Amino acid sequence: MTMALTLYAIVLSLVMLTTSHAFSPSSPPRYLTSSSSTVLLSHHSDDRRNFLAKLVGGSVVAVIPQFSNAVDTEDFLKTGQVSMPMGVSGQAGKAKPVTGVILREGSDVSRDERSGNVLAEILLGKAADPMPVLATFSSPWPLAKGGLFDVECRDSSTGDGAFLAVAPAGGKREISDFPNAFFTDSLFSSTGRFSFYGSPTDIKVKKNEVDGPYRYLEIVFSNLSQSTNAEIPRTALVKATIPSGSDSVVMLVGSATTNRWKRGSEKAVRDTVGSFNAAVAPSSAMKARAKSRADRLS
Helix, strand or coil: CHHHHHHHHHHHHHHHHHHHHHCCCCCCCEEEECCCCEEEECHHHHHHHHHHHHHHCCCCCCCCCCCCCCCCHHHHHHHCCCCCCCCCCCCCCCECCCCCCCEECCCCCEECCCCCEEEEEEEECCCCCCEEEEEEEECCCCECCCCCCCCEEECCCCCCEEEEEEEECCCCCCHHHCCHHHHHHHHCCCCCCCCECECCEEEEEEEEEEECCEEEEEEEEEEEECCCCEEEEEEEEEEEECCCCCCEEEEEEEEEEHHHHHHHHHHHHHHHHHCCEEEECCCCCCCCCECCCCCECC
C-alpha cells in the first residue's frame, strides 16, 4: 500500500511539474558533449530528476546509452554493416572503403541468379579520357547492396565473399613486374575494404603464381574483433591483371575466415576468383562517363 501511494505521489508530482513548466519562459538548452556524441539535455529533465530524487529519498540513476567510436570488424566482415547503423558508431559519417572502382554511367552491376555470373563495366585511367573495361566473374553469393559496396558479392551470414578492386599500375606493363608488397599495400591500406576498423595485422603472402596475363596470390592476415578483443585469422585469394592498353591493375579478391576456409569455403572462393576476367569493353558511340556515387555513408 505504501509503495502504491509513493508511486501515485511521484506520477502526480510529475504532472504538476510538467504543467508548471508548460507556460514558463524557455531557458537555453544545455549540451553534454563527449568524444563520440552530443546529447541534448533540457533544464526540465534536470528539474524532474532532482525532484524525484528528493521525493523518494534516494538517488536516481539515469541510464544513458554509451556509443563507442570503434566498429566490430568481425561483424562488419560478416554482414557488411556495423552495429547501431543509425547511431554515432554506425554508418553515418563513416568513410566508405576505397576500392578504386569507378562504375560507368548508364550501367549497373548485375548478377544472373541462375548462373551466378556477375557483370560490371568500370572505367580505368584519367577522367578526361577513361577506358571502359568489362569485369566478369561467377559467384555463389548474391550481390551486396547499398552505398558501402562497389562491386561485391557476399554471404551476409558467414562473411564469405569477393569484391573488385583497382590500383594504379604506375607505368608497369607486366603483371609479373610487381612485388608482393604492391598488392598487400593496396588491399590492406588504412582505407581499404579490410580496414574499416584498423588495418589488418600478420599479413603474409603464402603463394604467388603467374599464369599468362593473370597473377594469383594467397594471403593470410588477421583482423581485430572488438567484441572479443581477439585476432580473427582470414584467408584471401587474389587474381589480378592489367587490361590491355590500360595503366591499372584490376583485381578480384575473395576471402573467408581461415576457420571456414579450412572447413570448405576454400573451394567456393577459389572457383569464384578463378572465374574472374577483365577485358577492354567493345567500342561504343556513347561517351564514357563516371557514375556519380556518394563518397560517404548515409
